Amino acid sequence: MLRLLCRSSAGSQTLVRWARRSQRGGGLLLHGARSCTSSRRCHGTGSGEVNGQPAENGSGNALYRDSVLLPKTEFPMKLTGQKLLDRELQIQQECGFADLYSWQRERKAKNKFCLHDGPPYANGDPHVGHALNKILKDIRNRFEMLRGRQVHYIPGWDCHGLPIELKALGDLGTSGLSPLQIRQKAREFAEGAIARQKAAFQRWGVMADWDQCYYSFDGTYEAAQLKVFQEMHSKGLIYQDYKPVFWSPSSGTALAEAELEYNPEHVSRAIYATFPLVTLPPKIALQEGMESVSVLVWTTQPWTIPANQAVCYMPNAQYSVVKRADNSEKFLVATERTASIAALLGTDLQTVGTFTGSLLEGGICKHPTIPDKQVPLLPANHVTMVKGTGLVHTAPAHGMEDYSVASQFKLPVECMVDEDGTFNELAGPELQKLSVMTEGNDKVISMLKQCNALLKEEQCVHSYPYDWRTKQPVVIRPSKQWFINTESLKDKAKEALQKVRVLPESARSSLLTMLDRRTYWCISRQRSWGVPIPVFYHKESGEALINKYTVSHIAQLFKEKGSDCWWELPIETLLPPEVLKKVPGAASDYVRGEDVLDIWFDSGASWAAVLEAESDSRADVYVEGKDQIGGWFQSSLLTSVAVRNKAPYKSLVVHGFAVSEKGEKMSKSVGNVVDPDVVINGGKPAYGADVLRWWVAESNVFSEVQIGAVYLLATFISPHQGVFKVTDAYSEFDAGRVIRVLQAFITRELSSFYFSIIKDRLYCDAEDSLGRRSCQTVLEEILDGVTRSIAPILPHMAEEVYLHAPGHDSTGWIKSSSVWRRPGLEEAVEGACAIRDSFLSSIPGKNAARYDLTVAIEPGLLFELMESLQEEPTSTTSQLAELMMAARVNLATKMPRDLDPEALLNHGTFLINLEGGVIREESAYSIAVTPTSAARCPRCRRYTANSADCLCPRCQSVVSQAH
Structure with a gap:
């Protein structure tokens, strides 16, 4: 085991270099399932270095070289390139990465851990965003497996939707292709993307059964999705409108909120337009100066003016009639x-009258561009005073809040815009066929002028969206679509979310905000590549035929044949017999619907297809990027609350995006994309x-995660505290803290301290001596603990360690023992380290x-603690001498009278804290430092020999025993 630790000849550099190599591509890791059955032993060539000093070529040193137990190993110090x-x-x-997931699923375990995989989109090659997400999940899964839990993790893919359809068709478009032809090309494209992504995930060492994944185009998955649809429809939560x-x-096609990107740099031609008051509100009509008044409105979308049906005001706000x-x-x-409007117009505005908004009831305006059309003044709570005039132009066909006003006051909802974004005949001959966002907008502004x-x-x-x-x-x-009534689900969803742990907690407010923004969810899409909405329409009346019998029947067909059967089978087969008997007319009187479900409904129902077999049927955690706050996190929550009255997850982890090392969004055109x-x-x-x-592990995943050449080139403390720190960090998805703890431990506790003080005992004591064997035991525990600590992050490295160190049971988490906590030992070492600091600061x-050290402590607790490290008054081999790394240590209750007058003196105090503060004692100590008179031993190179040509007593004993 010593040889494994010492990849160089000096143990002081071992784990430091190990950690360093992992950052620079050294290539060692672990999957942790079980020790590999390797019989290889470590036999290599040790270097000629003893106690940190190069060995000399003199005959004396050569004579004893073979008696020094220098480390030897086959473990490679560095691997690069193809090797x-x-x-x-x-x-x-060799270590069975491909079988690891199945192995741990088959073993007996008291506790389970379920991380439900959010489906990546099957529309392209793997990228660093995939790497960030999948590796972050895998680190947690491996940690839970090492803790002895049975991990449930089924990778999946989101396979439907417009991007896949567009990429699959390329320049062909949809013209001349049947739905089945479009679907076939889209499926082939998605399958190719899945194969490439899956291969990459496996290469990254992600633990899963890659032959048992879930896919949203699989018939079984689609059937589970339709079951969710049917239950929500039966509860009246899904409706057509x-x-x-x-x-x-x-x-x-129609889009859901989650399919929008808001461009903060969008530029609109905003206008202030006048609506002349033709009928004054009765409650202000008698006031003086109210004749010839126009209502002033502001809008960033002038093209919606022709669709205006009202002007809204806030009932509780104050309004004024002003005169230029x-x-x-x-x-x-x-x-x-x-004041803002006066500044905009560059003129003073004189107030003629001021009143509360509620007094505007009954006012009627003249529509500015449509002769003889009049529109009412109506109260509305969505009116704000942040911008504009405090009076809102209302076009029910082209605004969500506007539509709410129309529903309340029975206003007409006339759509003047076709599916291609141009004005239709309802807009009039001047506007018909003009694109509303460009020349149509220009024309409306011209008409207002x-x-x-x-x-x-x-x-x-x-x-702008x-x-x-x-x-x-x-x-x-407006469009005739299928909707989910999220307004009625919102309170339940919020209540369920309060029981969910969110990391970081700051993301919770964003989740709640996104829920508040969605009053209804449009789930129908006008495409071919997706799960068909299982509805039939009467050819003459257009009435929809959909109920639990039709949906259940179609779900069973999808499970058996896949959703292509929606286009392949005749209506008579798609409709169940019990429904055919009851519907008026024949099956030939109906046509199948042409819309497909929103892909967020696809993926949002994944809990039903993947988690329902689990006893709790909830995942311990969902882990995705922050873009899923309004996407998969929300669609999963809404569907699960609707069907089961509970969230599908116990915890949510929201991580940031992968960006360039300059913090920029990655873009092929900019050339800053990093390909994993x-x-x-x-x-x-x-x-x-x-x-x-x-x-991934080293990054702060809760913010934007930078990657680039600089980032790519760029620990345990005590046996108990280190275990807790590392365990807690993994549990919090904070692998970066794991790395920092390990690096600090390796750098400070091991390299700078422990490895330095044990080299003499390890190399030069008798091979079977108690001191050396105890040291080997500690090194064994350290290597095992560090290997287990880093295994979730670096599985290949940890496995290679165990390949060189057979006999380890690598299935468990870090082992700690109460035996390690010997009463008073930690305080004794801490006190010795305080004295050591005083000693080293003196030289x-x-x-x-090269120095002898005298330590004087008055009788008391500190002296007793030091006595536990050195029983004799003077010693060159005690634990206290080893800690000091001095030639000799003298321990006394007071300074000797014959102290060398040239001795360097120093003083200090140490506060002893035992039994949780029950015993507290501050003790003073003094030290005296003098150059040693002993000679350097030709074997161990320590200044402990009587003369330069003879061995020190310890080495003499070791050599004589060997012979």
Whole structure:
């Protein structure tokens, strides 16, 4: 075991170099299932170094060289290039990485741990975002497995949706292709992406049964999804309606909130437009100066003006009629917006009258661009005073809040925009066929100018929703779609979320905010590649036929044949017999629906397909990036609460995105994309999988995670405290803290301290001596503890350690024993270290081995503790002498009278704290440092010999025993 620790001849550099190599691509790691059955032993060549000093070529040193127990090992100090890559693959093969997941599932375990894998999208090659997510999950899974828990982790893929469909079709488009032809091409594309991603995940050492994954295009998965759909529909949570949705003209489909990206740099042509009051509100009509008043509104979407059906005000706000100083025009505006509007117009505004908004009830305005059309003033709570005029132009067809007002006051919801984003015939001949976001917008502004209704135009930079796939702006337009009533689920979802642990806790508010923003969820999509919504429509009436019998029947067909059967089978087969008997007319009177389900409903139902077999049917944790706050985290919560009244997860971990080392979003056009395959196999140098894993572990995953060449090149304390620190860090998904603890331990406790003081005992004591054997035991425990600590992060390295150290049971977590906690021992060592600091500070830059040290402590607890480390008054081989690294240590209750007058004196105190503070005693000590008169031993190189040509007593005894 000593030889394994000492990859160089000096044990002081062993684990430091080990940790360093892991950062630089050294290529060693562990999967932790069981010790590999390797019979290889470590036989190598030791270097000629003793006690940190190079061996000399003199005859005396050569005479005793073979008697010094220098370390030997086959363990490679450094592997680079192809040798490193070959070694990692060899370790994966030899140590059964592919079988590890199945092995741990079959073993008996009292406790289970379930991490439910959020499905990555099957639309491209693996990237560093995948690496960050999958490795972070794998570190936690390996940690739980080492703790003795049975891990449940089924990798999955999200396989449907528009991006896959578009990439699969390429330049072909959908023209001339049947739904089944489109689906076949999309499936082939998704399967290719899955194969590439899966191979990468395996190469990264991710532990899973890769032959038993879940896929959202699998018939069994689709059937489970339809079961969730059916239960929600039966509860009235899923319904069909004609209402505004986010519509993507570039994709030709409705979108959910989670499919939007908000562009904060979007530029709109914002306008201030006038709506003349043709009927004054009765409660203010009698006030003076109220004639010829126009309501002033502000909007960033002028193209919606033709669809206006009302102007809304806030009932509790104050409003004023103001008069321009330059031309006597009168406007109705919110009182608190008056100063801003005056500044905008560059003129003074004189207040004619002020009143509460509720007094505006009954007012009627003239529509500015449609002759003879009048629109009412209506109260609404969504009106704000942050921008604009405090009066809101309301187009129910093109706004969510506007639609709510229309529902309340029975206003018409007329859609003037087609699916391609152009005005239709309802907008009139001047606007028909014009794109609403470009030339249509321009034309509406021109029309407002012609009728003198445009008061002011300005550019407005603001956040605007874009299609996350095409990166083009979306519009809000009404469409007949299928919806989930999230308003009725919201309170239950919030209540369930309060029982969920969220890391970091700051993400909880974002989760709640996203829930509040969603009053309904549009789940229908106008595409072919997805799970069909199981609905039939009567050819003449258009009435939807959908119930628990039809959905259950179709779910069973999907389970047996896959969802392609929706297009392959005749209506007579798709409709169950019991329904055919009851529906009026024949099956031929119906047509199947053409919409598919939103992919967020696809993935949000994964708990039903993957977790239902588990006893708790909830995952211990979901781990995904922050973009899933409004995506998979939310869709999973809503569907589970709707069906089971509980969240599908006990904990949520929200990590950041992978960005460049400058903190920039990765982009192929910028050239800052880091390919994980290049990191492992093709970089200069090739780093291997463990360095990629080290990057993930070392990063602060709760913020943006940087990666680049600099980042790629870039611990345990006491037996008990270290175990707790490392265990807690892994439990908190803080592998970076694990690394910091281990590095501190290796650097301070081992390299700078323990390895330095034990070298003499390890190399020069008798091979079977108690001191040397006890030292080997400690090193064995250290190596085992550090190996287990780092194994979840660096499985290849840990496995290689155990390949060189057979006999370890590598299935468990870090072992600690109460035997290690000998009463008073820790305080004795701490007191000795305080004295050591005083000693070393007396001889700065000098070799401690050349000095004798006298320690004087008055009788008391500190003296008794030091006596436990050195029973004799003077010694060259005691534990106290070893700790001091001095030639000799004298321990006394007072300084001797014959002290060398040239001795260096120093004094100090040490506070002893025993039994949790029950025993506290501050003790003083004095030290005297003098150059030793002893000669250097030709074998151990310590200054403990009587003369230069003879061995010290210890070495003389060892050599004589050997002969």
